[in-house]
Amino acid sequence: MATKNFKPANSIQDLQYFGEFGGVNPSISDSSTYTFLSAKTMFDTFEGNAEGCYLYSRHSTPSNLYLGEALAAMEGTETANVAASGMGAITPTILQFCQAGDHIVSSRTIYGGTYAFLKNFTPRLGIETSFVDITKLDVVEAAITPETKIIFCECVSNPLLEIADIEGLARLAKKHNLQLLVDNTFSPLSMSPAKLGADVVMHSLTKFINGSSDTMGGVVCGTQELIDTLRNVNDGACMLLGAAMDSLRAASILKNLRTLHIRMQQHSKNAQFLSEKFEADGLRTVYPGLKSHPGHELMKRQMNEQYGFGGMLTVDVGSLDKANELMELMQERNLGYLAVSLGFYKTLFSAPGTSTSSEIPEDEQKEMGLTDGLIRFSIGLDADIERTYKMMRQCMVEVGVL
Numbered sequence: 001m002a003t004k005n006f007k008p009a010n011s012i013q014d015l016q017y018f019g020e021f022g023g024v025n026p027s028i029s030d031s032s033t034y035t036f037l038s039a040k041t042m043f044d045t046f047e048g049n050a051e052g053c054y055l056y057s058r059h060s061t062p063s064n065l066y067l068g069e070a071l072a073a074m075e076g077t078e079t080a081n082v083a084a085s086g087m088g089a090i091t092p093t094i095l096q097f098c099q100a101g102d103h104i105v106s107s108r109t110i111y112g113g114t115y116a117f118l119k120n121f122t123p124r125l126g127i128e129t130s131f132v133d134i135t136k137l138d139v140v141e142a143a144i145t146p147e148t149k150i151i152f153c154e155c156v157s158n159p160l161l162e163i164a165d166i167e168g169l170a171r172l173a174k175k176h177n178l179q180l181l182v183d184n185t186f187s188p189l190s191m192s193p194a195k196l197g198a199d200v201v202m203h204s205l206t207k208f209i210n211g212s213s214d215t216m217g218g219v220v221c222g223t224q225e226l227i228d229t230l231r232n233v234n235d236g237a238c239m240l241l242g243a244a245m246d247s248l249r250a251a252s253i254l255k256n257l258r259t260l261h262i263r264m265q266q267h268s269k270n271a272q273f274l275s276e277k278f279e280a281d282g283l284r285t286v287y288p289g290l291k292s293h294p295g296h297e298l299m300k301r302q303m304n305e306q307y308g309f310g311g312m313l314t315v316d317v318g319s320l321d322k323a324n325e326l327m328e329l330m331q332e333r334n335l336g337y338l339a340v341s342l343g344f345y346k347t348l349f350s351a352p353g354t355s356t357s358s359e360i361p362e363d364e365q366k367e368m369g370l371t372d373g374l375i376r377f378s379i380g381l382d383a384d385i386e387r388t389y390k391m392m393r394q395c396m397v398e399v400g401v402l
Contacts, residue, residue, distance in 0.1 A: 170197025268308020
């Protein structure tokens with residue numbers, strides 16, 4: 001069931017920091033290394049026994065800890081560790097849990113970079129992955145082996161917008177003593193996976209959370225024990241693989257996080273409006289907020305309703321040529337950008353089969369329903385969405401989609 005008593009935006013709102021000189025924003029830690037008044041304190045810090053002491057910026061910084069604390073509050077976890085990118089958060093977390101001989105069960109519809117990591121890279125380390133239809137719990141359970149350590153999924157999948165049953169997957173994970181890792185990049189605030197039973201929640205901060213397409217970032221939200229393990233100077237994957245976030249970027253993302261609730265409501269409102277219009281026009285439209293979406297009722301049960309069904313939708317226009325022609329015309333009319341990524345204040349659109357999901361082989365794309373003519377829209381913060389719809393529809397008429 002939806003987490004009715006959990007208010008993620010309130011958790012962010014209640015965090016109040018003071019800068020070094022009484023500033024309303026916390027001071028940015030502009031240092032890569034930190035001094036110690038005693039040699040023993042340095043030793044204790046290396047051993048992880050000196051609370052509040054900083055060692056080296058790859059380990060952590062005050063600015064990174066502020067951002068991590070805010071994101072942990074948003075997701076309702078004990079703590080969090082920020083990284084230089086979404087993949088810089090996902091990959092070390094997976095490697096922290098798995099070693100040679102281990103097995104992962106993953107959704108087959110995930111971000112292309114994550115898919116490529118699990119499909120092509122981790123087998124070099126002796127880690128194998130079974131890609132399954134994550135919406136079918138019986139199929140997920142059938143894929144679990146004695147070597148399985150992780151179930152991995154996205155709350156709302158990229159790019160097909162399938163909805164994962166987080167509570168059901170959490171029950172499976174608990175039954176088989178597994179860790180449930182969830183990427184919540186597409187649905188910040190709308191979904192709170194940790195409150196539904198997920199063990200670890202990750203984001204690409206580059207997308208909706210930062211919201212201005214001017215920096216990369218990632219985060220792992222979980223227990224204090226997990227984050228301490230990831231940061232361990234001897235065998236912590238985040239510490240040793242080095243995907244550390246810069247303090248300046250952490251401070252910038254923290255400021256943008258303060259408006260996330262307003263932005264997500266507008267992204268969702270606009271996406272809901274456009275999806276209903278496109279569907280009424282006869283276009284093959286996928287959006288979790290549509291009653292025709294197979295996961296509509298499931299997401300309603302799991303979501304924090306005030307933030308809507310998110311800013312992502314897809315439209316299938318029949319062929320890659322038509323998709324490219326339409327996207328180029330919409331860009332020419334200033335309706336958005338033909339670009340990868342998402343969560344920007346302007347609408348972004350791309351054909352995922354030849355871009356963000358191009359790492360997935362064509363035969364597997366067809367099997368999962370990823371067609372050539374599919375356009376993925378990240379809907380922007382347009383003030384007059386009816387005007388946007390009319391202009392988009394005119395573009396569709398001109399290229400022969402309507």
